[in-house]
Amino acid sequence: MTEIKAPKRLKKIYEGKAKIVYETDNPDMLIQYFKDDATAFDATKRGTIIGKGVINNKISSNIFELLESKGVATHFVKQLSEREMLIKRLKIIPLEVTMRNITAGGMAKLLGLEEGIVLEAPVFEYHYKDDSLHDPLINDYHALALKLATPEELKLIEKVSFTINKVLKDFFIKRDVVLVDFKLEFGKTQKGRVLLGDEISPDTCRFWEKGTNRKLDKDRFRRDLGSVEEAYQEMLKRVIG
Numbered sequence: 001m002t003e004i005k006a007p008k009r010l011k012k013i014y015e016g017k018a019k020i021v022y023e024t025d026n027p028d029m030l031i032q033y034f035k036d037d038a039t040a041f042d043a044t045k046r047g048t049i050i051g052k053g054v055i056n057n058k059i060s061s062n063i064f065e066l067l068e069s070k071g072v073a074t075h076f077v078k079q080l081s082e083r084e085m086l087i088k089r090l091k092i093i094p095l096e097v098t099m100r101n102i103t104a105g106g107m108a109k110l111l112g113l114e115e116g117i118v119l120e121a122p123v124f125e126y127h128y129k130d131d132s133l134h135d136p137l138i139n140d141y142h143a144l145a146l147k148l149a150t151p152e153e154l155k156l157i158e159k160v161s162f163t164i165n166k167v168l169k170d171f172f173i174k175r176d177v178v179l180v181d182f183k184l185e186f187g188k189t190q191k192g193r194v195l196l197g198d199e200i201s202p203d204t205c206r207f208w209e210k211g212t213n214r215k216l217d218k219d220r221f222r223r224d225l226g227s228v229e230e231a232y233q234e235m236l237k238r239v240i241g
Contacts, residue, residue, distance in 0.1 A: 007025050009031050009084075017043055018037060019034055028189075028190070029087070029089060030087050032087050034054070034083050035083075036048050040218070053082075054082045055201070055236045058236055059201045060085065062240055063239070067164060067196065072196060075090050075196065087197070091190075095157070096129050096184070097157060097183065099165045101165070102180040102206075103119065104180050104181055124158060157194065165182075173210065176209065179207065203217075
């Protein structure tokens with residue numbers, strides 16, 4: 001297998017709540033840098049989780065490699081350093097997918113449900129990716145009306161999301177972690193191929209310890225539960241063994 005040469009990092013083209021993205025001297029590749037900054041509730045709550053960027057980069061790299069081995073196409077190329085990941089350049093589709101296996105967070109609040117109800121089948125949601133609107137819940141008819149994606153792209157995103165859910169549920173339960181729910185983002189290459197993007201980490205997933213339901217994710221920051229760094233470190237240990 002040919003070793004992929006790390007491209008040279010050039011100018012910053014985007015800075016979000018948790019990551020910075022840089023151009024490289026390869027027009028098809030970007031570098032994604034993971035920060036320690038933490039936000040919640042549409043960035044109305046801000047803070048720092050020491051070492052989060054390093055942990056999320058390592059966890060995401062391992063999960064992307066797992067998904068690639070199961071036939072899921074992602075933007076991941078390789079981990080470059082503790083905080084940097086080489087990725088394929090994508091035009092992000094302005095849809096966030098949420099996969100839910102257990103009631104929690106937004107679904108529990110929206111429907112007036114207690115947290116912790118195991119769903120008979122996974123729930124698939126689209127959210128319109130717009131912080132100013134608080135990422136509202138929409139359906140595929142909205143997505144088509146707004147021309148966010150084509151019918152074929154929506155069908156592919158839904159199919160891949162269910163595949164990811166099955167792979168990750170099986171992976172984490174073997175590590176005594178219950179995958180409650182998680183967020184996914186997709187984008188398109190310059191040739192129009194839809195790939196999984198962003199990250200998969202305690203920032204974007206709800207992880208509960210099997211048997212105790214101890215939270216091992218960003219809810220510890222959102223809800224001021226304490227031991228935030230310890231939870232992230234615990235998840236890293238469980239992912240990489």
